[in-house]
Amino acid sequence: xxxxxxxxxxxxxxxxxxxxxxxxxxxxxxxxxxxxxxxxxxxxxxxxxxxxxxxxxxxxxxxxxxxxxxxxxxxxxxxxxxxxxxxxxxxxxxxxxxxxxxxxxxxxxxxxxxxxxxxxxxxxxxxxxxxxxxxxxxxxxxxxxxxxxxxxxxxxxxxxxxxxxxxxxxxxxxxxxxxxxxxxxxxxxxxxxxxxxxxxxxxxxxxxxxxxxxxxxxxxxxxxxxxxxxxxxxxxxxxxxxxxxxxxxxxxxxxxxxxxxxxxxxxxxxxxxxxxxxxxxxxxxxxxxxxxxxxxxxxxxxxxxxxxxxxxxxxxx
Numbered sequence: 001x002x003x004x005x006x007x008x009x010x011x012x013x014x015x016x017x018x019x020x021x022x023x024x025x026x027x028x029x030x031x032x033x034x035x036x037x038x039x040x041x042x043x044x045x046x047x048x049x050x051x052x053x054x055x056x057x058x059x060x061x062x063x064x065x066x067x068x069x070x071x072x073x074x075x076x077x078x079x080x081x082x083x084x085x086x087x088x089x090x091x092x093x094x095x096x097x098x099x100x101x102x103x104x105x106x107x108x109x110x111x112x113x114x115x116x117x118x119x120x121x122x123x124x125x126x127x128x129x130x131x132x133x134x135x136x137x138x139x140x141x142x143x144x145x146x147x148x149x150x151x152x153x154x155x156x157x158x159x160x161x162x163x164x165x166x167x168x169x170x171x172x173x174x175x176x177x178x179x180x181x182x183x184x185x186x187x188x189x190x191x192x193x194x195x196x197x198x199x200x201x202x203x204x205x206x207x208x209x210x211x212x213x214x215x216x217x218x219x220x221x222x223x224x225x226x227x228x229x230x231x232x233x234x235x236x237x238x239x240x241x242x243x244x245x246x247x248x249x250x251x252x253x254x255x256x257x258x259x260x261x262x263x264x265x266x267x268x269x270x271x272x273x274x275x276x277x278x279x280x281x282x283x284x285x286x287x288x289x290x291x292x293x294x295x296x297x298x299x300x301x302x303x304x305x306x307x308x309x310x311x312x313x314x315x316x317x
Contacts, residue, residue, distance in 0.1 A: 003045055003122070003123040003124050003315075004043070004044050004045065004123060004124065004125050004126065004127065004311065004314045004315040005044070005045045005046075005047050005114055005117050005118070005122070005123040005125070005126035005127070006041075006044040006045065006046050006047065006126070006127055006129060006311075007047045007048075007049045007110040007111075007113060007114050007126060007127070007128045007129070007130070008028065008046075008048075008049060008110065008128070008129040008130060009048055009049040009106040009110070009130070011099065011102045011103045011106045012025075012028060012049070012103050012106055012107060012129075012130045012131050012132075013025040013028050013029070013131075014097075014099035014102070014103060015096075015097060015099050015100045015103035015104070015131065015132055016097055016099075017087065017094065017095045017096075017097070017145070018087055018095065022261060022298040023131065023132070023133070023145040023296075023298070025131075026300060027131060027294075027297065027298070027300065027303060028129055028131060030300040030301070030303055030304040031129055031294075031303065031304050031307045032129075033304065034304035034305065034307065034308050035308070035311075038308055040308060040311060040312065040315070040317065043315045043317045044127075044311070044315060045122075045123055047110075047113060047114070047117065047126075049106045049107070049109050049110035049113060049128070049130060050106070050109045050110075050112075050113055051102065051105035051106055051109045052105050052106075052108035052109035052112055052148075052153065054066060056108070056112055056153060056157050057108055057148055057153055059153060059156035059157055059160060060139065060148075060149055060152045060153040060156050060183045061137075061139060061140065061148060061149070061153075061183075062139065062140055064140070065139070065140045065141070065142075066148075069096075069101065069104070069142065069147055069148075070101060072088055072090075072096060073096060073098075073100060073101035075088070076088045076096060076097070076098060077098050080098055086098070090142050090143070091142075091143050091144075093143075093144060093145060094142060094143055094144065094145055094146070094147075096147075100132065100147065103131065103132060104132055104147045104148050105148075106130065107128070107130035107131060107132055107133075107134065107148065107150050107293075108134070108148045108150045108153050108154075110128040110130045110150070110293070111128055111130075111134075111150040111151060111153060111154035111248075111291060111293050112153065112154050112157050114126035114128055114154070114291045114293075115154045115157060115158050115161075115246070115291050116161075118246070118289045118290070118291055119158070119161075119162050119246070119289070124288040124289065124290075125279075125282070125288060125289065125290035125291070125292070125314045126290070126291050126292065127251070127292045127293075127294075127307075127310070127311055127314060128150070128291070128292065128293040128294060129294055129307075130150065130293065130294055131294065132145060132146055132147050132148075133145055133146050133150070133252070133293075133294060133295040133296060134146050134147075134148055134149040134150035134151055134152070134153075134179065134180075134250075134293065134295070135149060135150075135151060135152075135171060135173060135175075135177035135178075135179055135180045135250045135252070135295050136175070136177070136178055136179045136202060137149040137152075137179040138178065138179040138182040138183070139179075139182050139183050141179075143179075143202070144175070144178075144179075144201065144202060146179060149179045149180055149183055150293050151169055151171075151177075151180055151248045151249075151250050151291075151293050152169075152179065152180045152183040152184055154248060154291060154293075155167050155169055155184065155190055155248050156183070156184075158246050158248075159187075159189050159190070162246075164189070164245045164246060165189055165245065166189060166190075166191070166242055166243060166244050166245050167189065167190055167191075167244055167245065167246045167247070167248065168190070168191045168192070168193070168239060168242060168244035168246075168247045168248070168281075169184065169190065169191070169192040169193070169194075169247075169248045169249075169250065170192075170193055170194070170235070170239075170247060170248070170249045170250070170278055171192065171193070171194035171195075171196070171249075171250035171252070171295075172194070172195055172249075172250070172251070172252060172255065172271075172274055173194075173196065173250055173251075173252020173253075173254060173255070173295045173296045174196060174197050174200070174252060174254040174255040174259070174261060174262030174264055174296060175196055175197070175200060175201055175202060175252070175254070175262070175296065176194060176196040176198070176200075176202060176204050176205035176215065176217070177192070177194055177196075177205075177250050177295075178202045178204045178205065180192060180250060181194075181204075181205070181208070181209050181210075181213055181215075182209065184210075184212065184213075185208075185209035185210035185212065185213055186209070186210040186211075186212065187210075187212060188212060190212055191212050191214070191238065191239070191242045191244065192212065192213050192214065193214040193216075193234070193235045193238060193239065194213075194214070194215055194216065194250075195216040195217075195218060195227060195230065195231065195234075195235075196215075196216075196217060196218070196255075197217070197218060197219070197220055197222075197255070197262050197263060197264050198217030198218065198219070199217075200220070200262065205217055214234065214235065214238050216230055216231075216234050216235070218230065218264070220262075220263035220264070221263055221264070221265060222264055222265065223264075223265035223266075224257075224265055224266045224267055224269070224270035225270075227255075227264070227266060227270065228270065228273055228274075231274065231277065232277075235277075236277065236281070239281045240281065240284075240285075243285040244281070244282075244285055244286050245285070245286055245287075245289070246286055246289045246290075246291070247278060247281065247282050247286055247289065247290045247291075248290075248291050248292070248293070249278060249290060249291070249292035249293065250293060250295045251292045251293060251294055251295055251307075251310060252294075252295035252296035252297060253271065253296065253297030253302065253303050253306040253307065253310075254295075254296035254297050254298055254299075256268070256271075256297070256299060256302040256303070256306055257302075258299045258301070258302040259297065259298055259299040259302055259303075260298070260299065261296065261298045261299075268302070268305045268306045268308070268309040269309065271306045271309050271310050272309040272310065272312065272313050275309070275310050275313040275314060276313050278290060279313060279314065290314065292310065292314070294307070
């Protein structure tokens with residue numbers, strides 16, 4: 001049985017963006033409840049996510065972006081104490097509350113700590129049950145529910161801290177991981193493969209930003225079996241040729257057929273299959289090393305079942 005780490009922190013449930021917002025704290029509650037009900041929680045090694053060091057966040061984001069978010073947080077806290085509003089808007093879909101800054105630090109810190117644990121051989125792979133998500137956060141812009149790009153930060157950290165030559169990022173969220181592409185495009189040490197609905201938010205990805213980007217846009221209503229075939233034809237040869245030493249996963253589950261956020265037709269069985277394919281590559285080239293981070297997934301039951309399926313494959317249970 002492989003050892004799978006589960007990284008999370010209560011701070012990740014304190015960040016929220018207002019009543020009715022789909023990227024809500026209940027997402028993590030739904031996952032935790034599913035793990036308890038199914039007994040899967042006992043198969044996981046639990047870790048408390050530490051806050052990321054700002055120097056590590058700077059591997060993917062300029063100091064000005066980090067300072068701007070910290071300043072917005074401090075301003076909001078002061079304004080709130082004076083009777084001001086509980087949220088500060090960044091874009092029509094994205095806002096911060098008084099707990100967003102520590103939550104964002106924990107989310108990035110989870111990905112970094114998971115990388116350390118996997119590289120040290122404490123665990124074979126890891127899943128970071130964190131929010132806010134990260135894959136839309138570009139080098140210098142928070143957007144699409146995202147503030148810091150957790151996976152890109154951890155990928156850059158792994159390349160620097162462990163002097164790796166090849167890391168791969170696999171993104172199966174229903175939305176294109178434009179932020180991860182922005183940060184990693186043109187770096188020959190990183191390969192990113194992604195499949196996503198197109199045309200769809202953030203209306204990017206059709207034209208890859210660098211030769212190390214393998215973007216696979218698919219139309220609305222593409223079903224799971226079609227996506228499996230596309231992955232086998234496109235992702236797998238490229239990953240095998242690249243021979244990654246460590247694989248990061250932007251694990252978004254909003255392509256599930258029950259999730260109204262998108263219009264793709266995947267099921268939890270499809271997520272299990274994709275995880276098996278990723279794990280096969282990892283065992284052949286990466287010593288089994290995988291760090292997976294939660295991205296999207298907003299239909300709570302479908303999200304919980306899909307994360308369970310993903311974790312069962314990672315943990316070999």
